[in-house]
Amino acid sequence: MRKVFPKTIWESAVDKILLTFDDGPTPEATPIILKKLEEHSIKAIFFCVGANVEKNPELTKQIVNAGHTIGNHTMYHRNINLFNYNANLSITLCSQEILESVGNELRYFRPPHGRIGLRTEKLMKQNNLKNVMWSLLTYDYKNDINIVKFAVDNFLRKNSIVVLHDSIKSKPIIENSIDLIVNKAKQNGYEFGEPSECLK
Numbered sequence: 488m489r490k491v492f493p494k495t496i497w498e499s500a501v502d503k504i505l506l507t508f509d510d511g512p513t514p515e516a517t518p519i520i521l522k523k524l525e526e527h528s529i530k531a532i533f534f535c536v537g538a539n540v541e542k543n544p545e546l547t548k549q550i551v552n553a554g555h556t557i558g559n560h561t562m563y564h565r566n567i568n569l570f571n572y573n574a575n576l577s578i579t580l581c582s583q584e585i586l587e588s589v590g591n592e593l594r595y596f597r598p599p600h601g602r603i604g605l606r607t608e609k610l611m612k613q614n615n616l617k618n619v620m621w622s623l624l625t626y627d628y629k630n631d632i633n634i635v636k637f638a639v640d641n642f643l644r645k646n647s648i649v650v651l652h653d654s655i656k657s658k659p660i661i662e663n664s665i666d667l668i669v670n671k672a673k674q675n676g677y678e679f680g681e682p683s684e685c686l687k
């Protein structure tokens with residue numbers, strides 16, 4: 488996979504962990520996540536869905552005002568490889584929506600459902616975005632803290648890009664999930680990085 492998509496980012500560029508939150512903003516989960524990140528002084532990246540930004544512009548502003556970065560997760564969260572789907576439009580609309588809501592030009596993209604394909608890097612070039620995948624999937628959306636614990640205990644590395652979700656599904660365990668990662672990182676002497684240093 489990695490050799491087929493040389494311009495895609497899979498892990499942190501420095502020896503620091505990057506936390507990423509997909510699918511928000513949501514009134515249910517975003518405030519909880521922001522509070523937790525503040526408590527641990529961590530700056531993360533939120534790959535937002537344009538339609539959710541449209542519904543929650545104030546929450547989107549809160550994410551930015553707290554010093555976090557916003558990334559593009561398309562307007563409608565459909566697989567961008569689907570035939571007969573205008574992926575370029577969905578990406579452009581998401582960037583426009585966020586620019587209008589918070590005034591930020593986006594630099595990073597994450598494909599919905601993690602689906603990359605032959606068109607992905609061309610789409611990135613057209614939209615002046617960098618494609619960001621991950622090296623640690625926590626499965627937090629399964630809403631089972633034991634699964635998250637297993638993933639973190641076994642697969643957290645000093646340069647992991649970790650995927651979590653800003654969604655109703657993961658909301659019940661999101662605080663515990665962040666705490667688990669922070670505690671494991673402390674045990675191992677790992678640090679957390681900011682998106683700008685981790686995504687190069």
Ligand SMILES: [Zn+2]
Binds near residue numbers: 510564598599600
């Ligand atoms: Zn997603």
